[in-house]
Amino acid sequence: MSRRRPASRRWRTVAALSVPLMALYLVFMLLIAFDRSASGILLFPGVTLPMLLAALLIAGTWLTTWAYVRWAGRYFDQRGREPHPPEPP
Amino acid sequence: MNAVPSLGARNNTAIAFFVLFVAVTLVITWWAARRAKTTEEFFAAGRRISGRQNGFALAGDYMSAASFLGITGLVATSGFDGLIYPVTAIVGWPLLLFLIAEPLRSLVRYTFTDVVSFRLRQTPVRIAAAIGTLAVVALYLVAQMVGAGNLIKLVFGLSYESAVFIVGILMLVYVLFGGMIATTWVQIVKAALLLGGAVLLSVLVLARFEFNPSHVFAAAADRYGVKVLAPGSFVSSPLEVVSVCMQGVLGTAGLPHILMRFFTVPDVRAARTSVLWATGLIGFFYLLTFVLGFGAMALVGREAIVAVDKGGNMAAPLLALLVGGTGLLGFIGAVAFATILAVVAGLTLSGAAAVSHDLWVNVVRHGEASREEQLGVARIAIVALGILAITLGLVFKGQNVVFLVGLTFAVAASGLFPALLLSILWRNFTTAGAVAALVAGTLGAIILIALSPTVQIDILGHHTAAFPLRNPGLVSIPLGFLAAIVVSLLTPEPAARTAYDSERHQMAFGA
Numbered sequence: 001m002s003r004r005r006p007a008s009r010r011w012r013t014v015a016a017l018s019v020p021l022m023a024l025y026l027v028f029m030l031l032i033a034f035d036r037s038a039s040g041i042l043l044f045p046g047v048t049l050p051m052l053l054a055a056l057l058i059a060g061t062w063l064t065t066w067a068y069v070r071w072a073g074r075y076f077d078q079r080g081r082e083p084h085p086p087e088p089p
Numbered sequence: 090m091n092a093v094p095s096l097g098a099r100n101n102t103a104i105a106f107f108v109l110f111v112a113v114t115l116v117i118t119w120w121a122a123r124r125a126k127t128t129e130e131f132f133a134a135g136r137r138i139s140g141r142q143n144g145f146a147l148a149g150d151y152m153s154a155a156s157f158l159g160i161t162g163l164v165a166t167s168g169f170d171g172l173i174y175p176v177t178a179i180v181g182w183p184l185l186l187f188l189i190a191e192p193l194r195s196l197v198r199y200t201f202t203d204v205v206s207f208r209l210r211q212t213p214v215r216i217a218a219a220i221g222t223l224a225v226v227a228l229y230l231v232a233q234m235v236g237a238g239n240l241i242k243l244v245f246g247l248s249y250e251s252a253v254f255i256v257g258i259l260m261l262v263y264v265l266f267g268g269m270i271a272t273t274w275v276q277i278v279k280a281a282l283l284l285g286g287a288v289l290l291s292v293l294v295l296a297r298f299e300f301n302p303s304h305v306f307a308a309a310a311d312r313y314g315v316k317v318l319a320p321g322s323f324v325s326s327p328l329e330v331v332s333v334c335m336q337g338v339l340g341t342a343g344l345p346h347i348l349m350r351f352f353t354v355p356d357v358r359a360a361r362t363s364v365l366w367a368t369g370l371i372g373f374f375y376l377l378t379f380v381l382g383f384g385a386m387a388l389v390g391r392e393a394i395v396a397v398d399k400g401g402n403m404a405a406p407l408l409a410l411l412v413g414g415t416g417l418l419g420f421i422g423a424v425a426f427a428t429i430l431a432v433v434a435g436l437t438l439s440g441a442a443a444v445s446h447d448l449w450v451n452v453v454r455h456g457e458a459s460r461e462e463q464l465g466v467a468r469i470a471i472v473a474l475g476i477l478a479i480t481l482g483l484v485f486k487g488q489n490v491v492f493l494v495g496l497t498f499a500v501a502a503s504g505l506f507p508a509l510l511l512s513i514l515w516r517n518f519t520t521a522g523a524v525a526a527l528v529a530g531t532l533g534a535i536i537l538i539a540l541s542p543t544v545q546i547d548i549l550g551h552h553t554a555a556f557p558l559r560n561p562g563l564v565s566i567p568l569g570f571l572a573a574i575v576v577s578l579l580t581p582e583p584a585a586r587t588a589y590d591s592e593r594h595q596m597a598f599g600a
Contacts, residue, residue, distance in 0.1 A: 014187045025180050029334045032173065032320040033327035040319030046307030048318045050169060054176045055379070058372040064183045065368045069361045076358075 013071055021064045028053045096397055096406070099246035102419025110282070110427045111259060117274045121267035128463050131268035132199045132442050133352045138273055140359035144366020146273045147350050149280035151178070151371055153432045154236050154425050155494050156378070157283060162401030164382020166391050168309070168317030171382055173330070175375035177337035179368065185342040186364040192513045193351045194360040196592065200439070201348040201505070202447045205512045208588035209520040212452050217527040219447040221504045222345045224531055225497055226440035227477065230433060232493040234482030236402070237429040243397070244406055244422030249486055257479035260433045264441070264471050269353060272434045279431040284370060286424040287377045290405070293412040294384035302380050308387035317386065329558055336562030340498030343506035346439040381405055388412070437474045444470035492543045495560055496534065503565035504530030507573050516589050522577030530569025537561035
């Protein structure tokens with residue numbers, strides 16, 4: 001197996017996990033920055049869309065971290081602690 | 090209901106709880122002092138802190154009094170706008186884990202400057218990074234000390250000056266004798282207390298609203314109109330929102346006292362676990378601030394909160410007084426005092442590591458210094474930082490220093506974060522590029538805030554400000570990255586590239 005592969009697997013996983021969270025955060029940020037009127041509509045008594053997004057982002061942050069830690073624990077455990085010593089040139 | 094007269098009087102419950110906290114933490118310090126004999130023990134707690142313990146300590150470092158009192162107060166007085174800060178503050182954590190924490194722990198070191206400089210020429214990078222670290226530490230210290238003075242005056246009935254001295258001297262005892270071991274355990278105890286206090290207060294608030302958080306929010310909307318649940322005028326322009334968000338998310342990954350915690354765990358796996366615990370604890374705490382903030386708005390009322398403190402910082406203590414009487418007020422006050430004390434200790438230790446390890450050992454002594462000498466210099470630096478903290482706390486008495494917390498994040502995001510990130514990720518990064526990022530980002534953020542409406546209009550009383558934004562991140566973060574990239578491309582450094590290639594394997598996976 002090539003030396004580069006685990007690193008690219010790691011980056012693919014990181015990207016797959018970060019993109020949804022960052023996209024949700026971008027929606028949140030743009031909504032409060034540029035769309036004040038639409039963001040004030042109540043979804044149900046006491047809760048507006050930006051408030052729901054805020055709570056989802058906090059929960060989503062933890063879920064993203066949890067998913068990565070679980071993936072990394074399994075992936076690197078399967079390969080042992082130090083799976084790929086640098087190959088001699 | 091008139092809560093105000095009870096504040097500012099001597100509160101014996103608060104003093105009793107605080108004395109108990111001090112007694113427990115002094116025992117911890119005594120125990121830690123017998124172990125903190127080597128530099129590895131002193132700066133990195135012997136790398137024996139478990140993932141869960143470090144998660145609590147990270148959460149403790151991150152949940153400063155600014156989060157507890159400041160965010161609750163901001164939500165209570167401004168409504169939804171106050172929630173932008175906790176959301177922004179937590180979303181950066183996965184990035185910190187993916188981009189920084191794992192590589193940082195893989196390269197077993199003491200300070201984040203070690204990681205920035207590992208393949209570059211030591212002297213220039215270390216000087217620039219240590220100055221950036223000390224700028225962040227000093228700015229954050231001022232904000233914490235002034236906050237401590239004001240809080241303790243109101244909750245404990247002690248004078249501002251004596252509060253500043255108590256925080257300064259206790260912090261010195263913890264850090265000077267117990268090093269990272271004591272600082273970590275003080276942080277763990279405080280994180281548990283802060284979460285316990287916030288849960289207790291939230292339960293008492295929710296008990297008045299059928300244990301349904303949306304009823305709390307609805308009650309706040311009934312009292313002040315539904316607009317408090319939507320983005321309002323606190324953040325004045327769209328660009329300001331983007332700027333706050335950028336510096337909040339990226340600044341987290343550049344705070345020296347947070348980064349230093351990743352050197353205290355035994356391996357990369359524990360570093361990952363600690364971020365999982367930290368985001369869980371911090372996220373849970375921030376969700377509670379929704380209830381506490383809107384609860385204070387609905388139950389205490391904006392007028393009563395602003396009457397005590399214009400910044401709204403007394404919202405949580407006033408809420409405690411209302412739902413739990415002076416006993417609970419005392420407990421919450423003691424928790425807030427402990428919070429400030431623990432954060433000040435963590436900041437001081439990271440400042441002392443920058444002076445001793447980065448400047449003295451690696452710049453002045455070129456890496457050759459005995460253990461006694463390293464610890465001696467660290468202790469001198471700790472005393473100097475303690476004196477500086479007390480002096481600045483006294484000098485800034487009565488000033489509005491809330492903007493300093495924002496500036497801290499702006500400097501961390503604009504100077505320290507680009508240097509650290511590019512050092513980890515970019516092969517062609519050079520010594521001159523790192524120095525350029527640190528100088529341009531740090532100075533850029535400080536100069537822009539000096540030209541901003543916060544300083545020009547609010548503090549100096551001028552009519553206009555040269556720079557329109559109150560948060561410089563939108564400009565200073567790209568400035569830091571641009572300086573790093575342009576200067577690196579102009580000054581190729583083959584030796585740095587070779588050293589990067591030999592270490593990148595270790596950085597990606599951890600040993």
